[in-house]
């Protein structure tokens with residue numbers, strides 16, 4: 001079986017410990033053994049990064065551009081193969097896997113261009129004969145901690161801006177799906193990224209991730225993952241004076257109004273709630289439906305969800321792949337049981353026998369927004385359908401959550417669409433579109449309990465990955 005090592009100071013380093021990367025579609029299929037970094041490896045990676053930071057941050061933007069451009073081009077040319085790897089290790093369908101790899105390539109190419117677009121400001125001073133320059137510089141050595149659900153896109157949207165703006169990087173991917181992050185490391189190396197500028201430390205959150213967060217040589221941490229881990233990381237970053245950015249959970253509402261185009265609404269909800277097995281932080285998990293359309297919408301949604309083909313991620317007929325692992329499947333099943341206890345009528349949600357962790361999409365009808373099953377993030381193919389009287393109650397229900405990542409509305413009314421856009425408390429708003437599915441050149445992030453710190457992606461990523469310097473210059 002192939003063994004994958006960590007990358008430190010431009011060298012592949014062996015570890016005493018490793019973990020098997022298992023295919024959730026077929027648990028007999030082991031993709032490889034992936035190293036687990038101990039604290040010494042993390043310390044070496046941080047030292048290597050700090051050692052080359054001066055040279056890297058002072059390198060020409062064209063040099064950084066060319067490395068990121070070459071990385072993007074290689075990922076794009078290998079998208080079918082890397083898409084297969086992604087689907088094999090994470091379980092999303094092959095179309096989704098190839099789509100995500102394509103996205104990662106586009107992100108690297110976008111940030112190649114950003115190396116040349118890092119504008120500042122020149123202003124007159126309040127004093128005569130003095131100019132004021134506001135410039136952006138790299139922060140230093142950044143620790144990037146990523147989850148398993150987008151194993152190539154999320155590493156890409158943190159690594160690419162970090163490198164573009166001149167930072168050195170230590171990437172710690174999730175243990176459940178480290179394969180794509182290893183490929184990014186290998187491609188960066190082949191694309192001429194200098195030793196120590198990018199380091200990969202695969203390993204557990206409790207050991208490798210924890211050391212990264214606590215290390216005094218790390219200047220900033222960007223994290224995507226669960227709420228409790230995010231909170232723990234924020235506290236540690238505050239204690240050690242690190243800049244921190246967190247992307248955490250969601251319980252994203254999708255409002256369906258009486259005047260919605262039924263086909264658009266059912267498609268958006270089906271996609272938003274169940275595609276990628278519901279394992280997206282932007283998934284539509286609360287479908288908030290007004291009185292007159294409720295019953296026919298529910299009937300059509302339930303029928304369509306029942307027809308979705310659940311199966312092996314690499315089988316082209318599958319529309320929904322497996323749940324990522326046994327722990328997540330058990331969590332999903334406990335919420336299916338809870339929804340029933342809370343009084344919902346549950347359709348679907350059953351486990352399907354097979355070599356992997358297969359579960360049918362679940363619709364929780366008759367839900368209300370006070371139920372735990374409608375308030376807590378499940379991260380599986382489960383959606384609560386909440387009946388409301390009118391638009392006002394729909395908006396109030398959409399906002400009645402501790403999260404605020406994405407929010408959608410299906411309506412043909414410009415008045416309601418605009419009112420919703422202005423008044424919903426979320427970082428992203430989708431009108432007649434699924435709550436999931438975002439572009440790479442515009443800000444990504446949420447409000448309230450979903451996010452902390454500046455936005456990710458697009459040119460806004462510079463808010464996190466650069467630090468501002470103000471210079472006063474007399475003539």
Ligand code: ADP
Pocket residue numbers: 145146147148172173174175203204205206208209210213224225226227229230232233
């Ligand atoms: P998920 O439910 O997506 O696995 P986690 O928050 O547990 O969410 O994990 C997200 C990422 O954070 C993973 O790379 C994981 O290894 C890492 N992680 C988990 N616990 C810690 C921790 N205490 N400190 C740093 N990183 C951690």
